[in-house]
Amino acid sequence: MQENLVIVESPAKAKTIEKFLGKDYKVKSSYGHVRDLVKKDLGIDIADGYRPTYEVAEDKKKLVAELSKLASEAHTVWLASDEDREGEAIAWHLTQVLGLPVDRTKRIVFHEITKSAILHAIENPRTIDMNLVNAQQARRVLDRLVGFELSPVLWKKVKPSLSAGRVQSVAVRLIVEREREIIGFKSSEYWRVTAQFYPAGRPEKSLFRAELGNRFPTREEALAFLESCRDASFSVTGVEEKPGVKSPAAPFTTSTLQQEASRKFGMSVSQTMTVAQRLYEQGLITYMRTDSVNLSGQAIAAAKEEVTKLFGENYSSPRNFKTKTKGAQEAHEAIRPSYFDRTSIEGSNDERRLYDLIWKRTVASQMAPAQIDRTVVTVGKAGDAEHRFTATGEVVRFDGFLRLYTESTDDEKEEAQTVLPEMHAGDALECVGVTSTQRFTQSPSRYNEAMLVKRLEELGIGRPSTYAPTITTIINRGYVVKQNREGVKRGYAQMTLEKGKITEKNLTETVGKEKNRLSPTDIGMVVNDYLESQFKEILDYNFTASVEKEFDEIAEGDKQWEKMIDAFYHGFHRSVEAALETQLSTAGQARVLGTDPKTGRQVSARIGRYGPMVQIEPEKEGEKPRYASLRKGQLIASITLEEALELFALPRTLGQIDGKEAVVGLGKFGPYVRCDGKFTSLAKSDDPYTITLERAAELIREKAAQQAAAKVPVKSFEQEPEMLVLNGRYGVYIAYKGKNYRIPKGTDPQSLTLEDCLKIVAKQKK
Numbered sequence: 001m002q003e004n005l006v007i008v009e010s011p012a013k014a015k016t017i018e019k020f021l022g023k024d025y026k027v028k029s030s031y032g033h034v035r036d037l038v039k040k041d042l043g044i045d046i047a048d049g050y051r052p053t054y055e056v057a058e059d060k061k062k063l064v065a066e067l068s069k070l071a072s073e074a075h076t077v078w079l080a081s082d083e084d085r086e087g088e089a090i091a092w093h094l095t096q097v098l099g100l101p102v103d104r105t106k107r108i109v110f111h112e113i114t115k116s117a118i119l120h121a122i123e124n125p126r127t128i129d130m131n132l133v134n135a136q137q138a139r140r141v142l143d144r145l146v147g148f149e150l151s152p153v154l155w156k157k158v159k160p161s162l163s164a165g166r167v168q169s170v171a172v173r174l175i176v177e178r179e180r181e182i183i184g185f186k187s188s189e190y191w192r193v194t195a196q197f198y199p200a201g202r203p204e205k206s207l208f209r210a211e212l213g214n215r216f217p218t219r220e221e222a223l224a225f226l227e228s229c230r231d232a233s234f235s236v237t238g239v240e241e242k243p244g245v246k247s248p249a250a251p252f253t254t255s256t257l258q259q260e261a262s263r264k265f266g267m268s269v270s271q272t273m274t275v276a277q278r279l280y281e282q283g284l285i286t287y288m289r290t291d292s293v294n295l296s297g298q299a300i301a302a303a304k305e306e307v308t309k310l311f312g313e314n315y316s317s318p319r320n321f322k323t324k325t326k327g328a329q330e331a332h333e334a335i336r337p338s339y340f341d342r343t344s345i346e347g348s349n350d351e352r353r354l355y356d357l358i359w360k361r362t363v364a365s366q367m368a369p370a371q372i373d374r375t376v377v378t379v380g381k382a383g384d385a386e387h388r389f390t391a392t393g394e395v396v397r398f399d400g401f402l403r404l405y406t407e408s409t410d411d412e413k414e415e416a417q418t419v420l421p422e423m424h425a426g427d428a429l430e431c432v433g434v435t436s437t438q439r440f441t442q443s444p445s446r447y448n449e450a451m452l453v454k455r456l457e458e459l460g461i462g463r464p465s466t467y468a469p470t471i472t473t474i475i476n477r478g479y480v481v482k483q484n485r486e487g488v489k490r491g492y493a494q495m496t497l498e499k500g501k502i503t504e505k506n507l508t509e510t511v512g513k514e515k516n517r518l519s520p521t522d523i524g525m526v527v528n529d530y531l532e533s534q535f536k537e538i539l540d541y542n543f544t545a546s547v548e549k550e551f552d553e554i555a556e557g558d559k560q561w562e563k564m565i566d567a568f569y570h571g572f573h574r575s576v577e578a579a580l581e582t583q584l585s586t587a588g589q590a591r592v593l594g595t596d597p598k599t600g601r602q603v604s605a606r607i608g609r610y611g612p613m614v615q616i617e618p619e620k621e622g623e624k625p626r627y628a629s630l631r632k633g634q635l636i637a638s639i640t641l642e643e644a645l646e647l648f649a650l651p652r653t654l655g656q657i658d659g660k661e662a663v664v665g666l667g668k669f670g671p672y673v674r675c676d677g678k679f680t681s682l683a684k685s686d687d688p689y690t691i692t693l694e695r696a697a698e699l700i701r702e703k704a705a706q707q708a709a710a711k712v713p714v715k716s717f718e719q720e721p722e723m724l725v726l727n728g729r730y731g732v733y734i735a736y737k738g739k740n741y742r743i744p745k746g747t748d749p750q751s752l753t754l755e756d757c758l759k760i761v762a763k764q765k766k
Helices: 011-022 058-073 086-098 116-122 130-156 166-184 219-229 254-265 268-283 295-310 350-365 450-460 467-476 522-534 541-555 562-582 641-649 693-711 754-765
Strands: 004-008 025-029 035-037 053-057 074-079 189-199 208-212 236-244 370-381 386-398 429-442 480-485 490-500 499-513 514-518 591-595 601-609 611-616 628-629 652-657 660-667 672-674 677-679 723-728 733-738 741-742
Touching: 004 058, 011 025, 011 116, 011 268, 011 562, 025 058, 025 254, 035 086, 035 130, 053 058, 053 086, 058 086, 086 130, 116 467, 130 522, 130 541, 130 562, 166 236, 166 450, 166 480, 166 514, 166 522, 166 541, 166 741, 189 219, 208 467, 219 490, 219 499, 219 672, 236 541, 254 268, 254 467, 268 350, 268 450, 268 467, 268 754, 295 350, 429 733, 450 467, 450 514, 450 723, 467 480, 514 522, 522 562, 522 601, 522 611, 541 562, 591 641, 601 641, 628 641, 652 693, 660 693, 672 693, 677 693, 723 754, 733 754
Parallel strands: 004 025, 004 074
Antiparallel strands: 035 053, 189 208, 189 429, 208 386, 236 370, 236 429, 370 386, 429 490, 480 514, 490 499, 591 601, 601 611, 611 628, 652 660, 660 672, 672 677, 723 733, 733 741
16 A cells, blocks of 8 residues: 555646655646546536536546555545635635545645645644635636636627626726727827036046926927027036935846836737746746735745855845735745755756846845935926926945846836936036937827736735736637737937027937737627626726625635525626517617718728628618628727728729739638739738739749649659659648548658658558
8 A cells, every 4th residue: 555645736746746656656647637627518516505506527536546546555645735715715625526635635735835834734734724725616607607607798789609707808898999099089289308418627538418397289499499509508406415324125026027017028918927937947947826915934044144145144135025916815825946056057048047037136125225326317497497307316335236236117118217416406508419319199199918917906906916817818718919019210300509500300219119918809899898888897996806805715714605696696697688678789889980982882891790890881771782801900999980991992903914804812721812813812011902913923924833843743753654753832741542641750752762652652552
């Protein structure tokens, strides 16, 4: 009989733990959840106190049978799934499918996979915490009820095959609201004024830049100010010097790690969690799902030792941070290195840089604050008390934690502080030049993944374990897309006063450039609008946050999960019934864009059977409307009449190629050019609305050349004329007696003999 069986969640974790436990312990993995709510129907008996019905997943049945056999043969079974609610639920489900007594089965948890942590857990086992299990069960049941009842409403009222979810729908609402802010934003111009000065009588190397506190709304006002500076004298009107202290950021939580990895490395939320999971399972960092910034006394002592060793005692400043998140469910410890003396690791590039980030952030949190002298100099124009220039500079007297780590910000345009020359109030200044630049107010930024997580956390929506799956779900459902925007060129003017002369020049800049930003799709906006009109409570931020608090109360044992579900369900179910009975649905209604100048008919945009489209009403009764699909990046909510009319430009006649008419159109398989009755697909980089005749001819010639090459055998055999090795659309293949056969991977077609070909044919015939 095996003395001990330890069951963990992942094989990588099992492998690491097995190193620390002796031969008396067999460590096996459950590969996550072994069972879930049944899939074929609701899986919840509402009449029987919302009792869930679970089933073992088909792909887990063999594993469960193996674990059952091992459990029955073991003297002691230890359940060592992760230390959060999800992990507690996995442990409980294992007791149910393996026939283990819940009140006597040993449950062990650890927030780092180190020998001391594992042995400490073995020495201090507990039983399964049913409060944590019930909190997870409540979340699962509530989300199933919402999804199961809302989705059919969407199928009937909006479009078939849609789905809705509690947290996901709120995340989509945030993205839709931001998009509407951007659509409704009206940019206005203003003029920003900067000047360069140096103290009178001093060399020009003490040049510094200052910005005017006022911004002018028009070119005329900006020009008038430059005129007033032409013969003006300037002096220092005030110098404020104050010593400042910059303190390090707290160690990472799940959310802050996702945000910083996004800013510094451009990693997605799910990518960050995948890499962090690998680091945790290798025993390199503590548990990666946490909303605590707390560090253990042992970790603080180890960090102090490392800081002193690397930088000296004056750089050490041990401290602990308080967790501000109310009801932090994983309030154990922040994400930190398991061993502080391990400054670097082996592994993939992502693993190395994420570990380096976690190590630096944690160690920096235990370092002394940076000592900074901040200087603010105000500059005035003689006889003008209204307008003041300001220059800000700073000097780092002691770098402290900045020697190791600087936190990134979402504002990528933040300017570095400069060192200013020594000046005093009343000092005369020489003005080298004054520049006024035309600027424009900017619309709010679209969220990237990390910014969305930050906003959800601020609203109290979701928990560390839910951020990544929420974002993945809304993208997979097609409600949101993650995309890059190249931006557009915009002109702006700049006026400069230099040596008593004002010059003006016109410049260009690229605006609206974005990378990996989240935008709603048309269907995402339609679904959001419909849910907001019919299920306001579900999409209410405060309601969603209050549900999270109730889950926390269940986890603490202060609330019964069945009562919490019951209080929610009856009102929600009534809303579903009312929505199904409501005839009017705004979801399918079109947005009127205007009138087609050629026909005088109405042009509108709406969701059609095959997605977002624009249509022109028919001129005569009984005729069909004209339809055109929206292009990538276009939205029903923002498309203009001019943009819509452009979409009807297809099919478009380009001209003649070899005496035959060439027409560009959109078909079932995408854009094409048709010439002489033959169709040639456009490349991904080709735009059917702008492609030229020359480019179309090039594509047709390329296709003809490929087809000609395909007909020339790569290899043929005199002994067997019907056996041919040919070039095909998907690579080289064998053609024999009217049938085609794949060539095995790694085979050089030129080296094939007739015997080789016959063997391949015979094998594939079988």
